[in-house]
Amino acid sequence: MARPRLPLLTRAPRRFTTPSIRRHQSSSSSSSSTQTSPPSKPHHDPYALLSTPTWSIRSLLPPKPTTSSTTTSTTEAETEPEESTITPTKLAHLLRLSALPQPTSASETAEMLATLRAQLHFVRAIQRVDTRGVAPLQAIRDETAAGLREASITLATVRDALAREEVVGRCRRPRRPRREDGGSGEGVVGAEEESWDVLGCAQEKVGRYFVVRSGKGDGDGDGMADGVE
Amino acid sequence: MGRIPTAELCRYLLSGQLSRRGCVHLRRPIAATAAWHPTTRPLQPSRPSRARPVTTRSFASQAHNAGANADTLDTATSSSLTPPRAPVPPVVALRKQLKEQKKKKKKKNVDNQTVPGWELTVGIEIHAQLNTARKLFSPAAASFNDPPNSHVALFDAAVPGSQPLFQPETVIPAVRAALALGCAIQPVSRFDRKHYFHWDQPAGYQITQYYHPFARDGRIVLYARDGIAPEDGDRVEIGIRQVQLEQDTAKTTAHPGGVHWLDLNRVGLPLIEIITLPQIRHPATAAALVRKVQTLLAAVDACVYGMEAGGLRADVNVSVRRAEDAHAPAGPLGTRTEIKNLSSFKAVEDAIIAERDRQIAVLEAGGVVQGETRGWSLGSTETRRLRAKEGEVDYRYMPDPDLGPLVIGDDLVAHLASSLGVLPDTEIDELVERRGLSSKDALSLTTLDNGARIQYFYNVLGALEERLGLGGGDADGDQRHALLAANWCLHELGKLTELPSELGMTRDGECRVPSADLAAILSHLHRREITARVAKELLWCVFRGEIATGGVTQAIDEHGLWFKELSEAEYAEIADLVAEGETKVLGEFLRFKQGKAKAYPHGKLMFLVGKMMRAGPEERMDPAAAERIMRARIEDVYLPAMEAGV
Secondary structure (H helix, E strand, O other): OOOOOOOHHHHOHHHHOOHHHHHHHHHOOOOOOOOOOOOOOOOOOHHHHHHOOOOOHHHHOOOOOOOOOOHHHHHOOOOOOHHHOOOHHHHHHHHHHOOOOOOOOHHHHHHHHHHHHHHHHHHHHHHOOOOOOOOOOOOOOOOOHHHHHHHOEOOOOOHHHHHOOEEEOOOOEEEOOOOOOOOOOOOOOOHHHHOOOHHHHOOOEEOOEEEEEOEOOEOOOOOOOOOOO | OOOOOHHHHHHHHHHOOEEOOOOHHHOHHHHHOOOOOOOOOOOOOOOOOEEOOOOOOOOOHHHHHHHHHHHHHHHHHHOOOOOOOOOOOOOOOHHHHHHHHHHHHOOOHHHOOOOOOEEEEEEEEEEEEOOOOEOOOOOOEOOOOOOOOOOOOOOOOOOOOOOOOOOHHHHHHHHHHHHHOOOEEOOEEOOEEEEOOOOOOOOOEEEEOOOOOOEEEEEEEEEHHHOOOHHHOOEEEEEEEEEEEEEOOOEEEEEOOOEEEEEHHHOOOEEEEEEEOOOEOOHHHHHHHHHHHHHHHHHOOOOOOOOOOOOEEEEEEEEEEEHHHHOOOOOOOOOOEEEEEEOOHHHHHHHHHHHHHHHHHHHHOOOOOOOOEEEOOOOOOOOEEEEOOHHHOOOOOEEOOOOOOEEEOHHHHHHHHHOOOOOHHHHHHHHHHHHOOOHHHHHHHHHHHHHHHHHHHHHHHHHHHHHHOOOOOOOOOOOHHHHHHHHHHHHHHHHHOOOHHHHOOOOOOOOOOOHHHHHHHHHHHHOOOOOHHHHHHHHHHHHOOOOOOOOHHHHHHHHOOOOOOOOHHHHHHHHHHHHOOOHHHHHHHHHHHOOOOOOOOHHHHHHHHHHHHHHOOHHHOOHHHHHHHHHHHHHHHHHHHHHHHO
16 A cells, blocks of 8 residues: 555544444545645534544453443444353463463463453454455555665676676576685675674674573474574 | 194194194104115004195205195195195295395385375475575575574564665565476565564564465476486476575584584575475385476576585475375365475475375375474484474464565566576487487586586587588588587596596686597597597696696607508418417307307407407507407408318
C-alpha cells in the first residue's frame, strides 16, 4: 500500500456507538483525515464533537468478564474458534521457539494465557478487515515505478566490480582477481566497518575467538536447530 | 552342541536311526575298514543305520566316498522309513562362510544402485559460498582463512540497532550461477527471515529467500561421462526448482568439555541454495549431480571453493516407495528424511544407499518411516537421528521488514549471460567430437590443475599445428596430432614429477616445459623424425632445463638423435638372421596357416621382433616397422620355404 488507510474508523464505530453519535459520524469527517467538512453541511461545534470519544481501542480487546457497562460488548462476545484455543502445551512450545523462559507457576501460566488470548482477539479483529485486492505491505519502501528503478541493480551499479574482472583462457571465462591466500584481493576492504572492538562485549573469549559452552552432550536442545540450514 | 532338530529326534525315537552329521571323527572308521571296496556289498553295521545328508560337500574325499556309501545305505533303509525326512541344510565350510560374509560387507556401490521392487527418490539441496569481495548485507570483507573475528561488521555481530545494507556486487556471481543452471531470473525477489536459535547465528534468524527466490525453474543435464549410474543410461536431466540467496553462519570449532570457539568472519557471507526437483533415482547419479554442480559453479566463477574446502555443502532428501506405486507418476512419494553433514561426494552416495536400505527395512517390517533429520559420518553403515519430526522446529518464516525487494535489471542479466564464456560441457563436447579425444581424457584434461592443463594443451596444439602446417580452422582432417598432444599433456607430463605443483603450471597455460618446446618435440615425433624413446628423453631434458628454450631442434642435431631408419632390405636381412634356426617357432605359424591352430601366434611374433631389435642397431629400428616386415617375411618367405622343404 502506498498510503496507510484507516478503514476502521469509518466502519467499526457503527457497531459500538449509540444512534445519536452515529448521526454525527455520517455527517462529519473522520477525526484524523485532512478532509474539511463540505460547506453545505451545518456548522458543528468542534469542542462538542471532540469531547466525547467515538471509538476506543478497547473495542478490539476481548470483553472483560465482570464488567457490565459496555453493553455493546456482549453483542460482540464471539466465541474463540475451537482450533485456536491455546493450551498450556502450545504455550510451552511457543515459548521454546522464542527462547523465552517457561512459566514457573500455575498463576503465571494463567496470566500468560489470558494475555495471549487477548492479543489473539485483537489480531482477529484486525484480520477481519477486507483486504481483497490489496498486496501486503512487506517493508516501508518507495514502490512507485521511479522508486523501483532507483533501487534496481543494473549494469551501471556494478560497473566497477565488473571492470576489475579478467577474462581467462580460450573459453573466455570471467574471473574475479583474488589474493593467493584467499583474501579479498582488493586491498583493505571495508576497513572502517570492521574497525571496532568485536570481542569487547564477549562474556568469555580465548585469544581471538568467542567461547560458547553447550550443555553436557547437548548439541541440539529444545527448539534449537543444527548448523547451516 | 546345539538344539537337536525335531525330525532327527523323531527318527531316533521312532525308528532308532542316529544322525552322524557333523561328527567328523566317526566318518573315518567307515572308509578305513580294510576290506571295504565300493563294489562289495555295503556294510550292514550292527548299530542302527545312519541317516546322512545327501549333499555333503566339504570334507575330504574319504568322507565323500563314505557319503556315497551312505547314499546306498540310505536308499536301502529309507524305504522302511516312516517319518518323512526333514530338509537338512547343506553343511558349508567355515572358510567359505567367512568369505561370503566378507564379500557381502564389501559389496561395491556399482551393484547397489537399485533394489528390486522399490523405487528410490532423491532430492538435493546444495549450499555454495559465493565468490564476492564483501558479505551479503554488510560491507565487511569476505575472507576464507584470515585471522578469526577480523572481518566482522556491527550487523554481523547483531549489535542492537544495526541494520542490513545489501551489497550489490553479490548479484554478479549469484546470477551467473543461476544462468549456468539454466534458471529464469526473477526481476523482483524478496528476503525473508528464518528464525531459529543457535550460537553460530548471532541475530537469531537467517535472512533467506523463502517465498520469492531470485531464480526458478532451471535444469542440469548429466551424461554418462559425469559418472551417473548405468541404470540411468546415456543422459539424465534433473530439474532445479529454485536458486535463492541466503546468509552463512559462523564457524564453530568444538573443544572438549562442551566448549566451542566461534569465528564470526563467516557470518553473513553470501550463499546460494540450489534446490533440485526430486527426480533422482539412483545414488551414483546424486553424487554425480553434486560433482557437476561444483564444476559448473567453479567454471562460471560463482563458487571457487569445493566440497573438500567446505565451500560447498549438500543436504539430501531420501524417500522410497514400492515399484508398483511408482508407475503412476503423479502418485504420492514416500515420507522423506533429510540427511545433513555430508562432506564429500562418496559420502553422498554411501549415505543415500544406507538410508534407502534402512527405510526399506523399516517398511518391509511393517513400520512407518518417520520424517526426520539424520546425520552421516564417514565410515558409518547407517545414518543416525539428529532431530525429531519436521513439525517440531517451526522457523516462522516472515518477510524481512528491514530490506526492500531485490530488483535485478534486465541489462545486467543480458550482459552476464553473454559473457559467461564457454561452459564445460560445450568444451568437452568439442574436444571429443572435433578432436577425437575420449570422454575420460577430455574430462581429465579440463579438470587437472584447476583448468590450467587444458590451456597448456591448447597452446601446445596451436604451436604444433603451426609447425606441421595444418590449418587451425579446418579440423576435418586427421586428428592424430591432437591425440598425440593430448596423450603427452596428460600422461607424459604427469610422469615428470610426483607433485603437480612442481610442474609450475600457470593459469595461462605455461609451465616448466614451455609449450613451444613440447610442440617442437611432438612435431618431430609426428613426422617420425625421432623415435618415441628419444622424444621422452628430450622432454626430460627440457623439464630439467638442460635444453634452452627453443633449442630442441638444435639439441637433436648436436647429439645426432635423428631417426635414420633402416631400409626395408636391411630389416629383411636382420629378420633372416633372427629366423635362422627358429624352426620350432616357425612351426607354430605353419600350424596356424594350415588351420591346425585357432589363433595367430602373436606372442611368438613379438618374440621374434624382440630378437630383431636386440640383434640390429636399436636406435635405428622402429618396432612397428620391424613387426610388419617380420610378419611379411614369415608369410612370404619362411613358411613357403618350410612347406617346400617338408
